Amino acid sequence: MNETGLAAGETPGAQTLRRGLAILKLLARxxxxxxxxxxxxxxxxxxxxTAVRLTQTLVDERFVVHDAASRCYRLGPETFAVGLAAEPSYTLQRLAxxxxxxxxxxxxxxxxxSVVQGFEAICLSRETGDVPIPPDALRVGDRHPLGVGAGxxxxxAALPEEEAEAALRANGPFIDKHYPKSPVSVIRPLLRETRERGFAVIPGIVVPHYWALGVPLLRKDGRPVAAIVLVTSEARLHPMRRAVLGERMVRVSRDVMSRAExxxxV
Structure with missing residues (x-):
């Protein structure tokens, strides 16, 4: 985020709003x-x-609270209220x-x-496992283009082929630039394998030595609305366990969607 320059066509007021929202997003993570x-x-x-001025305004409006003991800022009650207003959008996550x-x-x-939003997936929750997790693993609120990561x-892979191709065309330049370990040229063969297998397998591409499995949550019409992802160390995901966990996750996804229906x- 640039401290002094305005983006093309951006007013000072819009820049201030954007910075304030960036603080809320950062605190959420x-x-x-x-x-x-x-x-x-x-x-x-x-x-x-600038950071003090914007953060204090958020404190004044109760979107952020300040802990004097730790000198840390955290999300406040108004943020919670806004989240409750948006809760219907997250019913699926609650059920899951x-x-x-x-x-x-x-x-x-x-x-x-993670849930689908356009050609992106947004992480809504993560549940702790026993194995160490890499520091750059997904956090709640993180978003990434469809095709990146197991989710x-x-x-x-669950989208119609024409729509999947449209997503790759739209996201391709961003993916190739920001995810050099998982460019579109790598995603395409993984996409074919995922369609054949019924669930996604990411073999240590995004984070070395960590593998991930992903399954979509499908509506009755076959439309994907979300995904469940399991991440573990490469040593724990031998072929037999990979197959068993993949089938287990498929059953979980079907059960969640059945309850949602x-x-x-949905």
Missing amino acids: SQPDGMRISDIGRRLSLSKA MVSLRALALETGDWVFF GLAIL QEGS
């Missing part, structure tokens, strides 16, 4: 520990004065939560849940 003002400024490339936690406890691996790949949530 640092829950529950929160962040100090120096870290907020450094992560967003803001001067200390018990199953995701059970899967993480049963396997000892990390389990993530994005599982969702992409009964509630009229």
Whole structure:
């Protein structure tokens, strides 16, 4: 984020709003520990004065709270209220939560849940496993293009071929630039394998020595609306366990969607 320059066509007011929202997004990814003002400024490339001014405004409006003991800022009650207003959009994640936690406890691996938004997938939850997780693993609120990661790949494979191709064309330049270990040239063969297998397997491409499995959650019409992802170390995911876990995750996804349909949530 540029401290001084405005984006083309952007007004000072829009820039201020964008910076304030960036602070909220950053704090959402640092829950529950929160962040100090120096870290907020450094992560967003803001001067200390600008970071203090924007963060204090969010405190005044109760979107952020300040812990005097730790000197950290965290999300406040108004952020929670806004989240509750948007809750219907996250009903599926709520329905899946018990199953995701059970899967993480049963396997000892990390389990993530992402929903589809356009040609992107957004991580809504992650359940703790026993194995160490890499520091650059998905956090709640992170988004990535369809095709990247096991969840994005599982969702992409469940789309009609023409739509999947449109997603790759739209996302391709961004993927090739920002995900050099998983460019479109690598995604295409993985996409074919995912369609044949019924679930996605990412063999240590995104994060070395960590593998991931992904399954889509499908509506009755076959439309993917979300994905469940399991991440573990390469040593724990031998072929037999890979197949067993893939089938287990498919059953979980079907069970979640069955309950969602009964509630009229999808």
